[in-house]
Amino acid sequence: MPAAAARRRLAVIAVPPVIQNAEIALPSLDGDRLWRTLENAAAIGAWRTPGVQRLALTDPDWLMRDTFCMWCRDSGLSVTVDRVGNIFARRQGTEDLRPVMVGSHLDTQVAGGRYDGALGVLTGLEIVRWLQDQGAVTRHPVEIVSWSNEEGARFRPPMLGSAVFAGALPLDRALATTDDAGMSFGAELERIGYAGVVPVPGAAPSAYFEFHIEQDDILEQRGADLGVVTSAFPVRGMAIRFEGETAHAGSTPMSRRRDALVGAAEVVAALPTLAERHGDQARASTTRMDVWPGCTGIIPSEVVLTVDFRHPQDDALAEMTGQLDRIIQRACERRGLGATTESVWEFGSGLAFDRELAAVVRRWAQRLGVETIDMASVAGHDAYWLATIAPAQIVFVPCVGGVTHNEHEDIDYARVLRSANVLAAAVLDAAR
Amino acid sequence: MPAAAARRRLAVIAVPPVIQNAEIALPSLDGDRLWRTLENAAAIGAWRTPGVQRLALTDPDWLMRDTFCMWCRDSGLSVTVDRVGNIFARRQGTEDLRPVMVGSHLDTQVAGGRYDGALGVLTGLEIVRWLQDQGAVTRHPVEIVSWSNEEGARFRPPMLGSAVFAGALPLDRALATTDDAGMSFGAELERIGYAGVVPVPGAAPSAYFEFHIEQDDILEQRGADLGVVTSAFPVRGMAIRFEGETAHAGSTPMSRRRDALVGAAEVVAALPTLAERHGDQARASTTRMDVWPGCTGIIPSEVVLTVDFRHPQDDALAEMTGQLDRIIQRACERRGLGATTESVWEFGSGLAFDRELAAVVRRWAQRLGVETIDMASVAGHDAYWLATIAPAQIVFVPCVGGVTHNEHEDIDYARVLRSANVLAAAVLDAAR
Numbered sequence: 001m002p003a004a005a006a007r008r009r010l011a012v013i014a015v016p017p018v019i020q021n022a023e024i025a026l027p028s029l030d031g032d033r034l035w036r037t038l039e040n041a042a043a044i045g046a047w048r049t050p051g052v053q054r055l056a057l058t059d060p061d062w063l064m065r066d067t068f069c070m071w072c073r074d075s076g077l078s079v080t081v082d083r084v085g086n087i088f089a090r091r092q093g094t095e096d097l098r099p100v101m102v103g104s105h106l107d108t109q110v111a112g113g114r115y116d117g118a119l120g121v122l123t124g125l126e127i128v129r130w131l132q133d134q135g136a137v138t139r140h141p142v143e144i145v146s147w148s149n150e151e152g153a154r155f156r157p158p159m160l161g162s163a164v165f166a167g168a169l170p171l172d173r174a175l176a177t178t179d180d181a182g183m184s185f186g187a188e189l190e191r192i193g194y195a196g197v198v199p200v201p202g203a204a205p206s207a208y209f210e211f212h213i214e215q216d217d218i219l220e221q222r223g224a225d226l227g228v229v230t231s232a233f234p235v236r237g238m239a240i241r242f243e244g245e246t247a248h249a250g251s252t253p254m255s256r257r258r259d260a261l262v263g264a265a266e267v268v269a270a271l272p273t274l275a276e277r278h279g280d281q282a283r284a285s286t287t288r289m290d291v292w293p294g295c296t297g298i299i300p301s302e303v304v305l306t307v308d309f310r311h312p313q314d315d316a317l318a319e320m321t322g323q324l325d326r327i328i329q330r331a332c333e334r335r336g337l338g339a340t341t342e343s344v345w346e347f348g349s350g351l352a353f354d355r356e357l358a359a360v361v362r363r364w365a366q367r368l369g370v371e372t373i374d375m376a377s378v379a380g381h382d383a384y385w386l387a388t389i390a391p392a393q394i395v396f397v398p399c400v401g402g403v404t405h406n407e408h409e410d411i412d413y414a415r416v417l418r419s420a421n422v423l424a425a426a427v428l429d430a431a432r
Numbered sequence: 433m434p435a436a437a438a439r440r441r442l443a444v445i446a447v448p449p450v451i452q453n454a455e456i457a458l459p460s461l462d463g464d465r466l467w468r469t470l471e472n473a474a475a476i477g478a479w480r481t482p483g484v485q486r487l488a489l490t491d492p493d494w495l496m497r498d499t500f501c502m503w504c505r506d507s508g509l510s511v512t513v514d515r516v517g518n519i520f521a522r523r524q525g526t527e528d529l530r531p532v533m534v535g536s537h538l539d540t541q542v543a544g545g546r547y548d549g550a551l552g553v554l555t556g557l558e559i560v561r562w563l564q565d566q567g568a569v570t571r572h573p574v575e576i577v578s579w580s581n582e583e584g585a586r587f588r589p590p591m592l593g594s595a596v597f598a599g600a601l602p603l604d605r606a607l608a609t610t611d612d613a614g615m616s617f618g619a620e621l622e623r624i625g626y627a628g629v630v631p632v633p634g635a636a637p638s639a640y641f642e643f644h645i646e647q648d649d650i651l652e653q654r655g656a657d658l659g660v661v662t663s664a665f666p667v668r669g670m671a672i673r674f675e676g677e678t679a680h681a682g683s684t685p686m687s688r689r690r691d692a693l694v695g696a697a698e699v700v701a702a703l704p705t706l707a708e709r710h711g712d713q714a715r716a717s718t719t720r721m722d723v724w725p726g727c728t729g730i731i732p733s734e735v736v737l738t739v740d741f742r743h744p745q746d747d748a749l750a751e752m753t754g755q756l757d758r759i760i761q762r763a764c765e766r767r768g769l770g771a772t773t774e775s776v777w778e779f780g781s782g783l784a785f786d787r788e789l790a791a792v793v794r795r796w797a798q799r800l801g802v803e804t805i806d807m808a809s810v811a812g813h814d815a816y817w818l819a820t821i822a823p824a825q826i827v828f829v830p831c832v833g834g835v836t837h838n839e840h841e842d843i844d845y846a847r848v849l850r851s852a853n854v855l856a857a858a859v860l861d862a863a864r
Contacts, residue, residue, distance in 0.1 A: 109729060109730050110725040111678040111725055111730065111733070151727075151728075152727075153725070153727040153728060153730065157728075215680050216683045216685070233682070235682065237728070245838060246543040246837055246838045246839075247835070247836065247838055248836045248837040249717035249740050249837070250647075250667065250715055250810045250812065251647040251810040252647075252648070252834070253648070253712065253715075254704055254707050254712075254714070259704075259717075261700060261719075262700060262718070265697040265698075265700035265701040266697075267697075268693060268694060268701075269694065269697040272691075275686050282686070283682055283685075283686065285682070285731060286693055286694070287681050287693075287726070287728055287730055287731065287732065288728065289721060289723050289726070290726075291720065293541075293542040294719070294720045294722075295583075295584075296583075296584040296588050296590055296669070296719055296720065296738060297541060297583055297585060297590055297719060297740075297837065298542065298719055299717060299719065299837070300719065301543070308681050308682065308728075310682050378682045378683040379682045379683045380682065402688070404679065404683065404684075405679055405680040405731070
């Protein structure tokens with residue numbers, strides 16, 4: 001692979017491991033090793049090259065988990081698994097202190113890229129490998145963590161593993177969650193052998209770092225290599241169920257129909273305008289539309305839409321939700337339907353990431369000559385739940401063109417490696 | 433069941449079997465026996481009482497077929513099955529002539545009623561039982577036929593069995609058709625033991641009668657018991673595939689999305705207005721909307737809509753199709769999508785039912801005191817395909833409120849029995 005070879009050559013850009021600080025060596029991660037690890041991981045569940053389809057608790061996720069655990073054990077770490085399948089790989093510290101955690105997730109979207117999630121977990125692994133290489137001594141343990149079912153592509157809600165860890169979602173509810181085929185999260189977790197024994201909710205770490213692609217192109221546009229995430233967009237996920245009546249799709253006059261699909265389509269079609277009314281930062285999406293019966297010749301009587309609203313301001317999000325209610329009501333009146341709206345997830349509101357950890361990241365970035373900008377996260381991340389129980393910090397790196405949840409997701413290795421070195425320094429700083 | 437008992441009492445309204453014509457006795461079908469047979473059939477695949485879910489080639493369809501064949505054999509008929517699973521039950525005539533066929537289908541919609549299809553097949557059975565009871569002698573054989581997969585609810589296209597019989601659809605294409613689970617029509621036909629040996633296309637009958645609920649409320653509104661179907665609405669079924677791009681449903685700015693679901697929803701939402709522009713008789717429906725990937729957190733990149741257009745005039749139908757093309761084009765431009773439209777079925781255009789058979793039906797209706805109106809069929813029927821190879825006639829009877837493809841489909845037994853007697857006379861007339 002000439003492209004891969006070219007990328008590996010970029011690894012030499014890494015800052016040399018000279019000591020400029022009495023306590024912390026300026027990190028110089030092994031970029032070659034990190035890219036090779038990322039490539040090996042991308043081969044597990046490879047799909048629509050260069051994409052990855054590694055849905056939570058499927059066979060590819062199983063193989064990825066086994067491989068990750070093997071890599072961790074080979075690096076001298078002790079691996080434990082909690083009851084919701086979150087994996088923790090620990091490098092001991094010198095004192096009996098809470099660990100510094102660094103991680104993300106190894107599951108992907110159904111049409112996923114190589115970096116969303118995996119970059120965070122495997123950069124964590126590279127940092128620990130570097131600590132091992134250096135024979136670094138830390139007071140706190142350093143733990144790499146891989147959270148279960150972050151994407152929510154197979155089992156809802158998203159960020160399920162970290163929500164259970166943080167005590168925001170009861171274990172029994174998480175285990176009872178089913179996929180579209182009716183398989184439960186608990187049964188699938190047992191099947192792949194990752195129903196662990198470590199109790200949940202878990203013990204809060206002393207600090208949590210998550211290294212993640214930005215999933216937009218703001219860093220790229222502004223020429224910065226690192227985004228310090230200081231806030232989150234409030235997010236509301238809603239399931240809207242429309243109820244009409246089945247009837248013959250030919251003989252039934254248009255005026256006598258109670259067509260749930262037409263009503264639902266009117267709502268979906270209204271979402272882009274609804275979002276535009278609330279400025280560039282507003283998001284209104286429909287990701288699922290389940291139509292029943294969905295058979296030739298019959299007018300659908302039931303449609304369930306999954307709608308996702310995001311806005312940096314809580315009051316704007318509330319306004320958007322109110323407008324959605326009115327749009328649904330009008331569609332129902334016009335089409336003779338009933339509708340109910342159920343909240344299926346809500347996160348991000350009032351969330352603040354840790355100021356001290358942010359300052360640590362900025363300080364090391366400056367020392368390593370990496371330009372940073374402060375930013376808000378629009379996508380949800382496991383760090384959201386961690387931030388409710390511990391100091392947490394998300395470090396964003398650019399992804400090419402902001403393309404993500406798409407097989408063409410890509411990164412500029414040299415830029416990402418610079419930021420990974422900043423992360424390594426911040427982790428070491430927090431673990432001293 | 434007191435309601436059933438009340439219904440059975442209505443059977444005495446049947447005209448007594450006096451002979452007013454040198455050759456044909458005025459029929460007096462056994463309404464009690466017919467309703468009992470309909471009730472027994474409705475128990476096979478009973479669902480959402482009083483509804484039926486008996487999708488083609490499922491276990492309930494299998495049991496219904498076996499039961500129907502048993503009833504036919506018990507009535508002294510010889511049963512054969514053709515290669516696409518159509519069932520023929522023959523009562524011999526005195527001469528080696530082509531049969532008079534009377535039939536419809538025994539499969540139902542996913543949310544079906546008791547009468548759509550079954551009424552036609554089982555009234556055919558009652559007519560033959562009555563011929564047997566009378567020891568009637570006919571020159572032509574009389575055959576009851578049950579066509580495979582009329583509804584198209586599980587396997588597309590609809591009216592599949594009659595299309596193959598009439599030579600309009602190649603057998604291998606019909607057998608290769610798959611359902612949503614990927615099961616082929618051919619494999620399922622083998623599984624239930626109804627891959628028969630009679631070759632297709634089949635031999636044209638001398639006449640074909642189909643007795644069917646109207647599936648609208650025109651007969652009811654006009655107080656007529658019998659509709660003589662003289663023409664058909666031209667129908668076009670289209671599969672429209674929209675292609676956009678997957679992306680993160682949170683972080684991707686609205687302006688950078690190529691959301692296939694929003695584009696498709698804009699088209700669906702425009703259909704009622706499109707139909708209204710073409711008068712009360714126009715129909716524009718979407719029955720299926722397949723969204724991919726349909727996972728939380730990801731913008732759908734592929735949507736396939738199944739759209740069904742009907743209008744009594746060919747030119748109006750062509751205009752509707754042209755307007756649909758422009759609506760699709762505008763949605764694609766607005767949302768950055770590609771789209772292709774594929775024709776998946778087309779029937780009804782230029783179709784004329786047999787004038788002589790229609791005259792026979794009207795004549796016997798008059799003699800039996802049953803008021804008739806001539807009408808067009810909006811729904812597709814197996815008779816459409818039969819009309820391309822033989823004299824064919826559909827006889828409509830009222831269904832309560834025009835409700836159909838719905839578990840609450842119902843009929844007024846007394847009114848239907850009057851029309852069934854007209855059908856019996858017409859069949860006997862054609863078979864003399």
